[in-house]
Amino acid sequence: MSNQPQTLVVQNGPQAGQSFTLTGGFLTIGRTPGNQIVIADGTISRQHARLTVQPDGVFIEDLGSSNGTFVNGQRVINRVALTPGDTVKVGTSITLGVQGVGGLVPVPVQAVSGSAGRGLTMGLAALVVIIVIGVATWFVVQSQQPSETDSAAPATEEPTATPVPTPTPVPQVVLDFTVDKTTVQLGECVTLRWRVEEAKEVRLDGESVPPEGNRKVCPQEATNTYRLTALSLDGETEEQALSLTVPPTPPPPPDLNIEFVAAQTTVSFGECTELRWSVENALEVRLAGDKVGATGAERVCPEDPQTSYKLVVQPLEGPGVEQVVTIDVPATPMPTATPVPTDTPRPQAQQPYVDKFIADQTALNQGSCTSLRWSVRNAQSVQLSGGEIGSQTVGREGARRVCPPTNGTTYSLVAAGSDGSDQRSLTMAVTVPTVIVQPQPVAPPSGPASVNVCARPAEGICYNFRWDIENVREIYFDGEGVGGHDSRKVCDAEALPGERGRLRIIHTDGHVEEIVAWPPC
Numbered sequence: 204m205s206n207q208p209q210t211l212v213v214q215n216g217p218q219a220g221q222s223f224t225l226t227g228g229f230l231t232i233g234r235t236p237g238n239q240i241v242i243a244d245g246t247i248s249r250q251h252a253r254l255t256v257q258p259d260g261v262f263i264e265d266l267g268s269s270n271g272t273f274v275n276g277q278r279v280i281n282r283v284a285l286t287p288g289d290t291v292k293v294g295t296s297i298t299l300g301v302q303g304v305g306g307l308v309p310v311p312v313q314a315v316s317g318s319a320g321r322g323l324t325m326g327l328a329a330l331v332v333i334i335v336i337g338v339a340t341w342f343v344v345q346s347q348q349p350s351e352t353d354s355a356a357p358a359t360e361e362p363t364a365t366p367v368p369t370p371t372p373v374p375q376v377v378l379d380f381t382v383d384k385t386t387v388q389l390g391e392c393v394t395l396r397w398r399v400e401e402a403k404e405v406r407l408d409g410e411s412v413p414p415e416g417n418r419k420v421c422p423q424e425a426t427n428t429y430r431l432t433a434l435s436l437d438g439e440t441e442e443q444a445l446s447l448t449v450p451p452t453p454p455p456p457p458d459l460n461i462e463f464v465a466a467q468t469t470v471s472f473g474e475c476t477e478l479r480w481s482v483e484n485a486l487e488v489r490l491a492g493d494k495v496g497a498t499g500a501e502r503v504c505p506e507d508p509q510t511s512y513k514l515v516v517q518p519l520e521g522p523g524v525e526q527v528v529t530i531d532v533p534a535t536p537m538p539t540a541t542p543v544p545t546d547t548p549r550p551q552a553q554q555p556y557v558d559k560f561i562a563d564q565t566a567l568n569q570g571s572c573t574s575l576r577w578s579v580r581n582a583q584s585v586q587l588s589g590g591e592i593g594s595q596t597v598g599r600e601g602a603r604r605v606c607p608p609t610n611g612t613t614y615s616l617v618a619a620g621s622d623g624s625d626q627r628s629l630t631m632a633v634t635v636p637t638v639i640v641q642p643q644p645v646a647p648p649s650g651p652a653s654v655n656v657c658a659r660p661a662e663g664i665c666y667n668f669r670w671d672i673e674n675v676r677e678i679y680f681d682g683e684g685v686g687g688h689d690s691r692k693v694c695d696a697e698a699l700p701g702e703r704g705r706l707r708i709i710h711t712d713g714h715v716e717e718i719v720a721w722p723p724c
Contacts, residue, residue, distance in 0.1 A: 208261045208285050211240065212300040218242060222302075225261055230254040232293060246270050246294030248437050252279070261285045261301075269438030270294050374401040380431045380443040389449050392421040395429055402433040402441075422447045453660060456519035457484040463514045463526040465503075472532055473574070473602050475504040480514055486667060486692040487517040496688040504572070504604045505530045506592065519692070520662055555582040555620035562614070572606040575614055582618035589614035650674045652710055658721035665694035668704050668721060679707040 212222045223230075223240045230239040233250045240254075248268040255262045264282040265272040272279040273292040285291070287303035377400040383393040396417040399405045405414050408430055412418075420429065427447045434440055460483040467476040479500045482488050488495050491512060495501075503512065511529045518524060558578040567573055579585050579599040588594035590605055590612040597603065605614065656670040669690040672678055678685050681693075681703060693703045706718040 208287055208289075208301045208303055210302045211291070212302060213242065214290075214298045214300050216242075216244060216297050225254065225256050227256045230256065231266070242293065242297055244294050244297050246296065250437075251293050252291075254285075255282070263291065267437060268293075374436065376400070376402050376433045376435045376439070376441040378431060378433055378441055378443050380445060382445050382447065385446065386448045386450065387422060389423070389452055390421070392419050393447065394419050395445065397431050399431070399433045402435055404434040406432045420447070422449050425449055425451070453662070456661070459484050459516065459518040459524065461485075461514070461516055461524065461526055463528055465512075465528045465530055468529070469531045469533070470505065472506070473504070473604055475502055475604065476530060477502050478512055478528060482514075482516050485516045485518055486690050489515045494686070494689070496686055497690075498688070503530070504606075505532050506595070506603070508532055517692070519667055555618040556580045557616060557618055560616045567607060572604055574602050574604050576602045577616050579616070579618045581620050584619050586617040586619075587614070588617070652708075654708060654716070654718075656706060656718055656721055657724035658704065659724040661692060661694075663694065665692055666704060666721075667692050667724070668706070669724065670706060672708060675708050675710050676713075677709040681705055682707075 208225055210222045210224055213219055230253070231250055232238060232240040232242065232247075232252045232254070234241065234243055234245070234247045235249045238250065247270075248266070250266050251268040252263055252265050252272045255264070262282045262284050263272065263274065263279060265279045270293075274283050274285065275289055276292075277283075285301045287301055289301040291299040291301065293299065377398075379398040381396050387393055394417050395407075397405075397407070397412075398415045400414070402414065405412050407418065409432075420427075425448065427449070428444055429447070430442055430444045432440060432442045460481075462481045463478070464480075465476055465478050470476050477500055478490070480488070480490070480495075481498045483497070485497065488497055490501065503510075509529055509531055511527050514526045514528075516524045516526070556579070558580060560575070560577040562573050562575050564573040575587070577585075577587075577597075577600065582599050585597050585599055586594055587597045587603060591608050592603070592605060592614075599618075650673070652675050653671075653673040654675075655672070656668070658666050658668045661667050667690065668680070670678075670680075670688075672687040675687070678687060680689075680691055682705075685691075691704075704719070704721060706721075708716040708718070710716065
């Protein structure tokens with residue numbers, strides 16, 4: 204009879220004494236129910252090793268287990284043949300005995316004290332001797348029996364092919380590692396999220412974490428990498444990495460400098476003064492609501508007792524800044540009336556009379572100013588109205604500077620008197636000739652053209668455009684007519700550069716220059 208292995212016997216652990224018959228074909232050893240030989244031990248892989256039972260012997264091979272397979276203390280690298288008496292170690296502690304025909308299955312026996320223990324031991328020994336003698340006698344009898352035919356050898360039976368069971372595949376690790384966005388500003392935080400399946404252990408940057416979770420991170424370096432590592436059920440390692448980028452912080456914008464003054468802060472009625480301003484590092488400057496250049500001057504003729512002029516500046520970053528200059532216009536003192544004695548007969552009321560009401564000029568260029576002059580007798584009150592001044596009380600003699608806003612502006616002077624008894628009023632109105640406002644001729648620029656432009660990134664997705672251009676006919680920024688010394692802030696990430704920030708310059712000779720690619724400031 205062949206000395207081929209017939210059984211595997213578990214020699215230690217909770218399944219000690221359990222035996223497994225080695226039938227033909229393939230048998231797998233593992234800790235899950237899908238194996239032919241199931242040993243429930245945590246150090247054994249789900250599919251640990253495979254036995255191949257063939258007519259010429261039994262062979263064992265390791266299936267990439269975590270803790271390895273050993274035959275007689277030697278680790279199995281390639282397929283190894285088994286013979287009765289060999290020991291097979293799987294995992295870290297489980298040992299299997301290889302037995303052939305007649306092999307005994309060791310069964311754990313509890314110790315028995317005294318004479319009963321000795322009797323039981325002797326009985327077992329006698330039983331072993333009887334079994335050995337019986338097996339030997341059977342072999343002798345079988346060898347002395349004649350064969351059925353001397354002339355022909357018995358036909359060899361063709362072995363029946365045994366179906367080979369397909370090994371159960373080890374589930375692959377599934378890693379899902381995401382983040383809200385990969386580019387963050389310094390000081391900004393984002394959330395890492397992960398979900399891992401079919402893994403023994405999960406670590407985030409070396410720290411053990413649950414298979415599914417999230418973590419808030421606030422990267423500080425220019426490039427920050429986070430690694431999610433998973434240990435599969437068969438001991439393999441899977442890893443995914445996420446890199447977060449922190450762009451450099453742009454330098455702070457330069458400080459805003461504003462100077463806004465008046466040549467005189469107190470003027471007499473009808474007099475004028477000049478406002479002057481100088482602004483640095485600003486996107487836009489407006490005086491009394493009108494856009495002006497970064498530096499300039501404007502002549503003003505205040506009429507109210509206190510007139511305020513506001514300069515509004517939009518800096519490169521942040522809210523607008525306002526500065527105000529106030530000019531005082533002292534009131535013209537009215538003559539004090541002399542009290543009339545009660546016993547003195549009242550003089551006869553005299554009719555008010557306008558001696559003079561004229562304008563220095565009645566034909567002006569657009570934007571120019573002139574002066575109205577008047578002289579009134581016997582008036583209790585005098586009202587001047589029309590154009591940009593509305594209606595105001597004035598003295599019986601005086602002058603007023605006016606700047607007609609439109610063509611054909613008319614001004615009127617009304618003098619009212621009283622006889623002092625029944626307050627019966629007498630009124631005389633005089634209308635000054637219509638002031639004709641002529642269009643201001645545009646003088647052609649003199650000297651060679653000068654073009655100086657630049658742009659620089661602002662906060663977020665914005666750009667600051669600035670230009671200083673002289674001696675050209677017209678200037679347009681994104682289709683809007685602008686002055687020669689001005690700036691704009693544009694915030695439009697998808698359109699920059701090229702779609703926004705187009706500067707169109709029409710020179711005195713008619714040729715057109717367009718600037719799209721701005722040099723940096």
